[in-house]
Each structure stands twice: as C-alpha cells, then as structure tokens.
Amino acid sequence: MQLLAIRPKVFAPHPEVATVFAVGKLKFGIAPRAEVIAERRELLQTLQLDTRELRGLEQNQTDKAFYFDEANKSDFLSEPQLVGDALYTDCPGIFLSVTSGDCLPILFYNPVAGIAGAFHAGWPGTAKRTLAKVLQRVLQRCPGVGNYKFYFGPAAQACCYEITRRPEREEIFEKEFGAGVIARRAGKVYLDFVKANKIQLLDLGAGEGQVENSGICTIHNLEYPSYRRQRQNRTESLLSLIGVKR
Numbered sequence: 001m002q003l004l005a006i007r008p009k010v011f012a013p014h015p016e017v018a019t020v021f022a023v024g025k026l027k028f029g030i031a032p033r034a035e036v037i038a039e040r041r042e043l044l045q046t047l048q049l050d051t052r053e054l055r056g057l058e059q060n061q062t063d064k065a066f067y068f069d070e071a072n073k074s075d076f077l078s079e080p081q082l083v084g085d086a087l088y089t090d091c092p093g094i095f096l097s098v099t100s101g102d103c104l105p106i107l108f109y110n111p112v113a114g115i116a117g118a119f120h121a122g123w124p125g126t127a128k129r130t131l132a133k134v135l136q137r138v139l140q141r142c143p144g145v146g147n148y149k150f151y152f153g154p155a156a157q158a159c160c161y162e163i164t165r166r167p168e169r170e171e172i173f174e175k176e177f178g179a180g181v182i183a184r185r186a187g188k189v190y191l192d193f194v195k196a197n198k199i200q201l202l203d204l205g206a207g208e209g210q211v212e213n214s215g216i217c218t219i220h221n222l223e224y225p226s227y228r229r230q231r232q233n234r235t236e237s238l239l240s241l242i243g244v245k246r
Contacts, residue, residue, distance in 0.1 A: 001026065001039040003046065004223075008151040010212040014111050018095070020047060020241040021153060023225060027099040027237040028079045035235075037077050043239070044076060047095075051076050054095045054241070058083045059120045063130040065137050068094055085125060086134040088117030090142075095243030101225040102161075102218050104194055105153035105240035106131065113142040116242045126193045127172050132200040145205045150212070153240045154224050157217035158183055158192035161228075 001024030011017045024039040025031035044051060054076040055068050064084030066072075069091045074080065087096040090113060098105050098120040106119040117138065121131055139145060163169045170189055173181050177199050183190040198211055218224040218238070225236040 001042045001046075006153070006214065006216075008107070008212060008214075010149045010151050010210070011107075011109060014109065014149075016092075016244050017109050017111075017116065018241075018243050018245055019107055019151070020239075022239045022241075023223065023236055024239070025236055026239045027101075030237065031235040033079075040077055049076075049095060053093060054097060055087055056080050056097045056099070057085065057087060057120075059085050059098065061085065061122050061125045061130075063125070063128070063133040065117075065119075065134045067141070068096065070094070085120040085130065086117065086138075087119075088115055088138055089243075090115045092244045093246040095241055097239050097241040099237040099239050100153075100155065100218075101227045101230075101234055101237050102156040104155035104197055105238065106197065107151045107153065107240060107242040108135075109149050109242065109244075110142060110144075110147045111149070112144065112147040114244055115142050115148075116244050118240060118242050121193075121197050123169065123191070123193050126196050127169075127176060129176070129200055131197050132204055135201070135204060139204075146207065146210070148206065149210050150201060150206070152194055152197065152211070152213040154214050154216035154218050154221070154238060155194055156219050156226070156228060157194060157215065158190050160217050160219035161191045161193065162188055163191045164189045 004021040006021045058080045065086035068089040096118040103122040177196045218226045
C-alpha cells in the first residue's frame with residue numbers, strides 16, 4: 001500500500017477537509033481476500049482511523065447514493081454490503097472512499113454545509129449521466145450548487161482512452177455530450193469521459209472554477225493501476241478518500 005502525493009488545489013482553502021489517495025490491494029474481488037484485508041488495515045493504521053470511520057461501497061455503475069452518519073455501522077475490513085457508486089456525509093470524523101482502475105473518482109465538498117462526498121464514475125454510468133442524478137439527490141438535502149467544489153482524480157484521460165473499436169460508444173457519447181468529448185488522431189478515436197462528467201456539473205449550474213481535474217492518466221502513468229493496461233493481471237486499485245476532520 002502506497003500513499004500518493006496528490007493535493008487538490010480546489011480544497012486548499014478548507015483545511016478541515018482531508019483527502020487521501022492510495023494505491024494497493026485495496027479492493028475486494030481482484031486480489032486475495034487476506035491481502036486486501038492486510039493492506040486495508042495498513043491504510044487505517046497509517047491514517048490513524050478506526051475500522052468503522054472509513055466507509056466504502058460495492059461499486060456497480062449505478063446512480064445509487066448513500067448518506068452516512070454515526071448510525072450507519074460498517075467495517076472497512078469487511079466486504080461492503082451496500083451496492084452503489086456515491087457516498088456523502090455531513091458528519092465530521094466519517095471518511096468516505098471509492099476505488100478505481102481507469103474509472104473516474106470524484107471527490108466533492110460543500111464548505112457552507114460541511115458536506116463531503118465521493119463518487120465513482122465509469123463510462124457506462126457517465127453515458128447515463130449518473131453524476132448529475134447523484135448530485136441532484138445531494139442538492140435535495142443541501143441545495144446551492146454554487147457552494148460545492150469538485151475534484152476529479154486520476155483516471156483514463158482523453159490522451160489514451162481509445163475507443164476506435166467501439167463505434168457504438170462513440171455514437172452514444174457524441175449524441176449525449178457533443179463532439180467535444182470525442183477526438184480523432186492518426187486514424188484512431190479517443191473518448192474524453194472526464195470532460196463528459198464535467199459537462200454534467202456545468203449543466204447543473206456549477207462554475208468552471210468549482211471543478212478541478214487532476215489531469216493524471218492512469219493508462220500511461222505506470223504508478224497507477226489500470227484495467228486497460230493490465231487487464232486480468234490487475235490486483236491493485238486506486239483508493240480515493242475524503243472526509244471532514246473532527
């Protein structure tokens with residue numbers, strides 16, 4: 001398990017927010033269970049967190065969002081029971097995480113309401129605008145999209161996300177988000193699904209300055225796990241974490 005030196009600038013004015021990015025055998029199902037538990041325990045010890053202070057989900061490309069408070073008991077060293085792709089909380093001391101390997105981890109924070117959240121966006125969910133659907137639910141609890149800040153973590157970026165052999169994917173995204181999310185270079189077709197997620201936020205009224213993209217591509221940066229690069233040999237995941245300190 002390795003912590004990464006990623007510091008989102010968009011959250012810099014808010015020292016009460018903690019974000020952590022780690023690479024390791026941190027996802028159940030793609031590495032031996034005992035090794036996942038060992039590396040998750042190492043992460044908790046490094047961050048000085050209890051097993052019930054860090055939450056996660058069984059991710060499945062859905063628009064299901066879960067609110068967590070002190071009453072929601074879960075154990076980070078056990079396989080998650082809840083299936084969804086978004087978590088949020090307004091309780092200090094509860095930390096939320098998503099895992100990925102080319103998919104887009106999105107962390108968000110509303111400093112006015114003290115709401116922090118994490119979202120996992122893959123291409124199927126992005127095509128269905130699941131980020132917009134999730135954010136609309138969060139806004140029902142705490143309105144005011146202008147108060148939210150968003151950080152897009154390392155993911156498959158437009159430089160490497162080739163879909164030449166997936167014409168149906170090209171058609172879906174171009175129809176839903178416009179030609180700006182498709183690039184054609186040297187006879188190949190590339191998808192900017194990170195931009196497609198940003199478009200969803202802008203369509204809901206967020207401003208350009210509220211959204212920061214890491215710009216880190218997991219496909220060509222070898223220190224990051226990548227399903228497209230490693231395929232069935234991948235045993236590690238990127239874990240992205242956010243929470244408000246007590």
